[in-house]
Amino acid sequence: MARNNDLGLGTGLWLRVATWLSVAFLFLPIPILIIFSFNASRQVTHWEGFSLKWYAVAFADRALWTGVQNSLIIAAVSTLLATVLGTAAALALSKYTFRGRVLFQNLIYIPIILPEIIFGLSLLALFILIRMPLGFTSVICAHVTFSLSFVALIVLARLHQFDRRLEEASLDLGANRLQTLRYVILPVIAPGIVSGAMFAFTLSLDDFVSTLFTAGANSTTLPLRIYSLVKYGVTPELNAISTLLILVTLAALLAGHYLQRRAVSQRLVLGLGGGTAALVAVLLIVSIALADDRHTLNVYNYAGYFPDSILADFEKETGIRINYSYFNDNEELLSRLSLGACDYDLVVPSDYMVRTMIKLKLLARINRESLANYANLDERFTRMEFDPTGEYYIPYTYGCTGLLYNRELTQPPVDSWRVLWDERYKGRILMLDDMRECFGLAFRLLGGSLTDRDPRMLQDALALLRKQKPLVLRYDSNTVDSILLSREAYLAPYWSGGGLRLTKDHPEFEFAIPREGVPMFVDTFCIPRDARHKENAERLIDFMLRPDIAARCMEELLYPMPNTQAPALLPEDIHALLQPMLTLDLKKLQLVGELGEFNKDVDRAWTELRSR
Amino acid sequence: MRNPLRIRELHLLLFPPALWLILFFGLPLLIVLFFSVSRQDVYGGIAPGFTLEHYRRIADPLYLVILWRSLVMAAVTTVITLLLAYPTAYYMAFAPPRTKLILMFLVILPFWTNFLVRMYSFMTILGADGVINTLLLKLGLIHEPLSLIHNTFAVYVGFVYGNLPYMILPIFAALDRMNTSLLEASMDLGAGPIRTFWRITLPYSLPGVAAGIVFVFIPTLGNFVVPEILGGADDVIIGNVINRQFLASRNWPFGSALSAVLVFGLMVFISVYIRRYDPMGKKQLAAV
Numbered sequence: 001m002a003r004n005n006d007l008g009l010g011t012g013l014w015l016r017v018a019t020w021l022s023v024a025f026l027f028l029p030i031p032i033l034i035i036f037s038f039n040a041s042r043q044v045t046h047w048e049g050f051s052l053k054w055y056a057v058a059f060a061d062r063a064l065w066t067g068v069q070n071s072l073i074i075a076a077v078s079t080l081l082a083t084v085l086g087t088a089a090a091l092a093l094s095k096y097t098f099r100g101r102v103l104f105q106n107l108i109y110i111p112i113i114l115p116e117i118i119f120g121l122s123l124l125a126l127f128i129l130i131r132m133p134l135g136f137t138s139v140i141c142a143h144v145t146f147s148l149s150f151v152a153l154i155v156l157a158r159l160h161q162f163d164r165r166l167e168e169a170s171l172d173l174g175a176n177r178l179q180t181l182r183y184v185i186l187p188v189i190a191p192g193i194v195s196g197a198m199f200a201f202t203l204s205l206d207d208f209v210s211t212l213f214t215a216g217a218n219s220t221t222l223p224l225r226i227y228s229l230v231k232y233g234v235t236p237e238l239n240a241i242s243t244l245l246i247l248v249t250l251a252a253l254l255a256g257h258y259l260q261r262r263a264v265s266q267r268l269v270l271g272l273g274g275g276t277a278a279l280v281a282v283l284l285i286v287s288i289a290l291a292d293d294r295h296t297l298n299v300y301n302y303a304g305y306f307p308d309s310i311l312a313d314f315e316k317e318t319g320i321r322i323n324y325s326y327f328n329d330n331e332e333l334l335s336r337l338s339l340g341a342c343d344y345d346l347v348v349p350s351d352y353m354v355r356t357m358i359k360l361k362l363l364a365r366i367n368r369e370s371l372a373n374y375a376n377l378d379e380r381f382t383r384m385e386f387d388p389t390g391e392y393y394i395p396y397t398y399g400c401t402g403l404l405y406n407r408e409l410t411q412p413p414v415d416s417w418r419v420l421w422d423e424r425y426k427g428r429i430l431m432l433d434d435m436r437e438c439f440g441l442a443f444r445l446l447g448g449s450l451t452d453r454d455p456r457m458l459q460d461a462l463a464l465l466r467k468q469k470p471l472v473l474r475y476d477s478n479t480v481d482s483i484l485l486s487r488e489a490y491l492a493p494y495w496s497g498g499g500l501r502l503t504k505d506h507p508e509f510e511f512a513i514p515r516e517g518v519p520m521f522v523d524t525f526c527i528p529r530d531a532r533h534k535e536n537a538e539r540l541i542d543f544m545l546r547p548d549i550a551a552r553c554m555e556e557l558l559y560p561m562p563n564t565q566a567p568a569l570l571p572e573d574i575h576a577l578l579q580p581m582l583t584l585d586l587k588k589l590q591l592v593g594e595l596g597e598f599n600k601d602v603d604r605a606w607t608e609l610r611s612r
Numbered sequence: 613m614r615n616p617l618r619i620r621e622l623h624l625l626l627f628p629p630a631l632w633l634i635l636f637f638g639l640p641l642l643i644v645l646f647f648s649v650s651r652q653d654v655y656g657g658i659a660p661g662f663t664l665e666h667y668r669r670i671a672d673p674l675y676l677v678i679l680w681r682s683l684v685m686a687a688v689t690t691v692i693t694l695l696l697a698y699p700t701a702y703y704m705a706f707a708p709p710r711t712k713l714i715l716m717f718l719v720i721l722p723f724w725t726n727f728l729v730r731m732y733s734f735m736t737i738l739g740a741d742g743v744i745n746t747l748l749l750k751l752g753l754i755h756e757p758l759s760l761i762h763n764t765f766a767v768y769v770g771f772v773y774g775n776l777p778y779m780i781l782p783i784f785a786a787l788d789r790m791n792t793s794l795l796e797a798s799m800d801l802g803a804g805p806i807r808t809f810w811r812i813t814l815p816y817s818l819p820g821v822a823a824g825i826v827f828v829f830i831p832t833l834g835n836f837v838v839p840e841i842l843g844g845a846d847d848v849i850i851g852n853v854i855n856r857q858f859l860a861s862r863n864w865p866f867g868s869a870l871s872a873v874l875v876f877g878l879m880v881f882i883s884v885y886i887r888r889y890d891p892m893g894k895k896q897l898a899a900v
Contacts, residue, residue, distance in 0.1 A: 018699040023718045025696075026776055029733040030721060032743060036736055046741055089629035096622045104626070107633040113826055113882060115834020117851055118871050121858050122640035125868070129643055145636045148629060177621055206727055208837070213858075226726050230841075234732055242725045249724040331860040338657065338862070427759070431845075472845045474762045479735070488740035488762070603861045604674075611678050611848040 030246070037239035042505075043485055054240040062312065063324055064241065067225035073284050074136065074221060075204035078143035080277040083197045085144070086151025090192075091185075093152070094159040111149045119146065120213035127214065128339050134216030135343070136284070142210040147200035154199060158192030197273060217298035217343045218323040228303035228326040234482060297536040298323045300333065300344040305523075306544075307556040314543050320536050328477075329434065337362050337528060344528050346537040351522045352594040354393050355386040363392045364527045370538050373545035378562035380586060384522060386593075393524035394541050397497075397559035399581065400518040400589065401437060404499040405491035406484060408508045417445055417514045419491065421464075426471045430483060430492035433475040435606035437493065438465060440519055440592050449590065453598040462605045475610065484509070495521075497559040500577055504558070513580070520589035523559075554578065641875065647868035658864055666869035675853070675870070682849040686832040689771040690779075693828050694821065696772065697779035701820070702813075704780070705787035716784075719777050731770055731841045738766055738842075766842040771832055778831075779824035786820025787813070826885065830878060850874060 037055070041048035058064060089108055093101070111119060120142065127138050162185065170180040186193075208223040215224060229238055299306065303326040311322050325344075327333045330353040336342050338360060349357060357363050368374050371394070381398070383390035405414050410425070420429055420441075431438055440450045442461035448454060473489050481502050483489045499511035525541045527534055543549055547565035554561055555574050560581045567575060567582060595602060648666055651659040669675070704715045722730060737743050738760035745757040760766060790813070798808040836851030850870065857867025 015699050015703050018696070019703040019715070022696045022700045022776060022780075023715060025773065026722050027718050029730055029737065029773075030725065032736055033725065033729065033733045085629040085632055088625040092622060092625040092629070096618075096626075098622060098626070104630055107630065107638065109886075110879075110882075111633070111637055113830050114875065114878065115831055115851065117834045117836060117854055118641075118644075118875055119637075121854070121867070121871065122644045123636065124858075125643045125647060125864075126636070126640040141636050145633065148632065152629070177617060202723060206723070208726075208728060223726055223728065226728050230728055230732060234735065238729055238732065242729045245726070246724055329860065331862060335859055335862045469845055474844050482735065482739075483762075486740045486742075488757075488759075599861070600863065603856075603863070607678075607848075607853060607856070608674050611674065611681075611846070611853075 033239050034243045034246070037236055037243045039236045039239075042235055043482065046485070054236040055244075057235075057237045058240040058244065061237065062308070063220070063228075064222070064225055066323075067220055067222040070136075070219055071205055071222040073280060074139050074143060074219070075201050076277040076280040077284065078140045078147060078204050079197050079201045080274065080281060081140070081144045082147035082151050082200045083193060083274075086148045086196060086200075087155050087189075087193055089148065089152040090155035090159055090189075094156060094162075108149050108152050111146050112153070116146075116209040117213075120210035123210065124213040124339075131340075133343055134214060134339075135219045138214040138216065139211055139219050139221070142214045143200075143204040143207060146207075146210070147203055150199050150203065151193075151196035154196040155189055155192040158189045162188050194273070215325070217300065217325055217345075218296075220323070220325045224326070230478065234479065294533075295319055295536075296321045296323060297533050297540060298325070298343055298345045299540070300325050300327060300336070300342070300346070301348045302326065302328070305348060305557070307553060309556075310544070310549055310552060313549075314540055317543075318536075318539060320539065322540075340530065343530075343532065345531040345533040346540060347526050347528060348396060348523055349526055350524070351384065351386045351591045354524055354526060356594050357526065358387060358392050362529055364529045364531060364534060365391045366394060366525075366527055366541070367534075367538055368394075370535075371542045371545065373542050373547075376545050376547060376550070376563050376565045378564050381522065381562035385591065393526050394545070395562045396523045396525050396544070397553075397557065397561050398520065398522045399496040399559045400513070400520045400584070401432070401441075401493050402496055402499055402518055403491065403512045403514050404480070404484065404494040404502060405510055405512065406487070406508055407510050409487065409490040414491065414510070414512055415515055417441060417493075417516050420493070421468050421471070423471065425490055427473050428488075428490040429468075429471050429473060430480055430489045431468075431472050431475050432480075432493055433477045435602055436592060436595075437519070438475075438609070439602055439605065441493065444516055444519075449592070450595065450602075451593040453595060455598075455601060458598075458601055458605055462609060465609050469609065496581055497557050500558040500581075504577055518589065519592050520584075520586075522562075522591065644868045644875075645872050647864050648872045649869075650865050652863060652865045663865075666866045667873075669866060670869055670873055678848060678853055679850050679873075682833055682851070685767070685771070685849060686829050689768060689775065689832050690825055690829045692768065692772050693775050693779045694824065697776055697783055697824065698817075698821070701780045701783035701787060701817075704784050705790075719780050722773075723777065727774065728837065728841075730773070731838060734766065734770060734773070734842060735761065738769070761842060763844040764847055766844075767839050767847050770838040770842045771835070774835075774838065775828040775832060778827040782823040782827065783817055783820040786817045790816045822885070826882070833878075834874070 036047070038050050038052065039047055040051035040053070089104075092098075093105060093108070123138070123142050123145070124134075126132075127134060132138060166184055166188075167180055170184045171177070175183065206223060207221075208227065211221050211224060212227070215221065226238060226241065229235070297320050299322055301324065306324070311324070314320070315322060327336065330350050333347060333349055334353060334356060337344065337347060337357065354363070368391075374394075377395065381395040384395075387393055403414060403417065403419070405419075409428070410419075419425070420431070436450065439458070439461050442464045443450045443452075443457060445464065446457055446460055448457050474483070476483065480492050480494050481498060484492060484502065485506065494511075496511065499509075503509045503511050525537075525544070527537050531537060544553065545563065547563065547569055550561050550563040550566035551569035554566060555570060558574075558578065560567075560578050567578075570578070647658055649662055649664060651661040651663050652666075653659040700715075700719075704712055704719075707715065735742065739745070740757040740759075740761075742761070744760060745754075748754045749757065794812050794816075795808055798812050799805075803811065833849075834851045834854075836849070836855045839847040839849055839852060854867050854870050854874070857863045857870065861867075
């Protein structure tokens with residue numbers, strides 16, 4: 001039916017311009033995304049020439065493919081369940097009046113319109129309370145719940161167009177209810193079911209927020225992997241992945257179009273889709289049942305903090321399969337671990353957090369005798385103040401927060417934290433999105449330490465940071481290097497590993513240790529009390545303490561490790577780069593301890609700083 | 613109606629989804645409500661005992677300001693989205709079938725890439741050395757990169773971008789279903805195009821607009837990812853605060869109290885709104 005009829009509706013020039021403008025706005029990021037997937041540079045903002053290397057990186061990224069696999073399994077199973085349940089709900093709503101109908105209707109509507117964060121966290125609360133381990137099942141439960149509502153609404157819309165007399169006629173003519181459902185109702189609503197199922201599948205594949213809350217040690221999905229890539233530093237690998245995703249969807253769409261052209265019935269599509277999903281579900285259950293659980297290791301760590309190549313070598317050498325999931329900071333690690341629902345075998349907390357975890361009885365004693373390479377450790381690091389017995393942790397790396405800046409855009413000297421309050425750099429300063437770092441720095445400048453837990457000094461520190469805020473471009477811990485490289489910001493406090501990496505590749509950057517001193521951290525290997533694969537975790541720890549492996553780690557991360565043998569194996573340039581860190585006088589450095597109740601006050605001050 | 617077979621069928625159809633939703637949706641909300649009046653122990657756990665202290669803490673002007681700002685941001689986003697979406701949906705609805713199909717395709721296309729990636733692609737576009745700034749510099753229109761990213765403007769761009777399809781599709785669905793003979797009649801009877809729009813087209817599209825508003829306003833209110841990625845030093849909204857309470861500060865009771873207030877507010881809004889406009893009752897989702 002040609003609807004742009006003789007009335008000439010919808011043909012106005014301004015209308016056309018407005019339409020194409022908003023469509024262009026929607027479409028614009030896609031070609032740019034695709035173009036930059038061929039960028040030779042590490043940066044996503046700066047074009048440096050054509051290259052296919054990011055596709056190679058994406059194909060070699062094992063965690064990515066595990067994520068794809070997990071996402072597909074979760075999407076298939078949750079789509080199947082949501083489609084069945086949602087269709088049933090729609091049929092019940094359209095065919096019957098019953099007591100509680102309005103309530104039921106609201107139960108269907110509300111999941112769609114609640115902000116997803118509420119949905120995710122309330123489900124997390126449920127799983128913790130009933131002590132259900134987080135993993136595939138919990139993610140699937142979450143996805144089914146919100147998809148169910150969408151399927152129900154879409155099918156319901158289709159049912160509204162259904163002529164009820166057909167059903168009556170069918171029953172009158174002697175068909176039973178099942179036959180009527182099968183031969184009369186289903187064919188009419190089949191298109192609704194198909195589009196509902198497709199919608200559910202897409203939602204599940206793309207879902208981030210509720211997955212973030214409900215995923216466990218072995219259920220990292222593609223969006224979670226993408227989020228971690230984003231956190232570790234955006235590279236064109238992301239663009240390459242997205243381009244591949246677009247291609248796959250396009251292919252699926254074309255296939256769908258072709259099937260439609262060939263007049264393949266909706267019922268066949270439905271049957272095929274349902275069959276595939278059911279098959280995947282069965283395979284999943286079988287594979288879970290058959291999987292040799294003894295040879296797995298669930299690692300919970302910062303994204304990229306164990307180099308991929310080293311993990312791959314470990315897997316090859318030992319036959320142990322590693323599931324790697326990610327946290328952003330110590331607090332997130334603690335909140336997950338204290339939920340006791342996550343099945344982690346190896347975690348990487350920092351110094352003060354080890355103490356908190358010991359107090360909360362979250363950690364297991366590590367069997368140091370089983371570590372052949374334990375003797376390689378620098379003794380100054382094996383019994384530190386946060387665990388004087390040294391029983392609960394093995395030191396992994398250490399570092400400090402220094403001042404990273406662009407020499408070409410700043411005026412010397414940049415040797416004091418005070419420069420972060422310099423009016424000349426208004427809008428060019430980045431601060432870490434980390435309340436301990438920001439308040440720790442302010443306390444240091446005020447001549448104190450966060451660990452003093454002094455509420456009066458907290459107010460002064462807040463005042464100091466508020467004075468600085470107009471100069472701050474953004475509080476950010478994840479994209480510091482991209483923003484500095486784009487020259488949008490000139491200077492930032494940053495962790496030594498990331499700072500040194502930037503200075504290594506870009507000579508205009510300098511990583512300074514300001515004269516007021518710097519906070520230090522030690523990141524450690526710890527094993528949760530309930531770890532089911534403790535021995536595998538100890539094998540990985542031992543592997544990482546091997547001098548050759550430690551040297552490779554240091555080279556990749558640019559964080560020094562307290563390993564007495566490894567530095568000699570470093571390439572010369574890396575050794576030179578790390579030299580200032582290796583020779584840091586540990587006596588002068590300060591670990592920032594835990595804050596206890598004071599944490600709440602700092603949190604309030606932090607929220608106040610960030611929001612006004 | 614008392615046919616036992618019918619009743620059995622109803623039970624078969626009703627119980628599985630109802631149980632599922634009660635267990636995985638209703639119950640969790642009640643648990644959050646329960647957490648919100650529980651005490652907190654030092655390390656973020658839930659301690660036994662009833663307290664309203666977390667609700668008192670919300671009354672702190674600090675959190676009220678954030679709540680207010682979130683409401684304003686969500687409302688402004690909704691208005692901008694509506695202004696962009698309406699002409700687009702209108703044009704789509706009356707376009708020839710081929711154009712309609714192409715436009716539909718282009719509107720849905722962004723959904724195929726991950727949401728986070730789409731937000732990050734704005735770094736490539738808006739950044740100081742991004743596509744727009746490079747272009748303008750090359751053309752000599754500006755001499756110094758414009759600040760397009762890491763500010764509230766960028767957050768709005770992200771919000772509008774992410775939500776536009778959710779506004780276009782329901783309005784399009786409403787207009788597309790409209791009976792054109794009504795318009796013809798109106799024109800034949802001497803009403804001009806403007807009057808026809810006001811008296812016929814607009815009222816017909818209102819259910820779509822109402823649905824679009826719900827689909828844009830509410831998710832925006834809870835979104836914490838966009839401000840985190842595109843925002844500046846100031847752009848903290850209620851979603852960020854709630855997220856922090858759960859994943860960073862480990863203050864479950866306070867996070868629960870904030871969530872409960874948000875949910876309660878939304879429930880009131882929605883129940884009033886649904887009664888008034890019935891955005892869901894009218895097959896709004898058929899287009900999707």
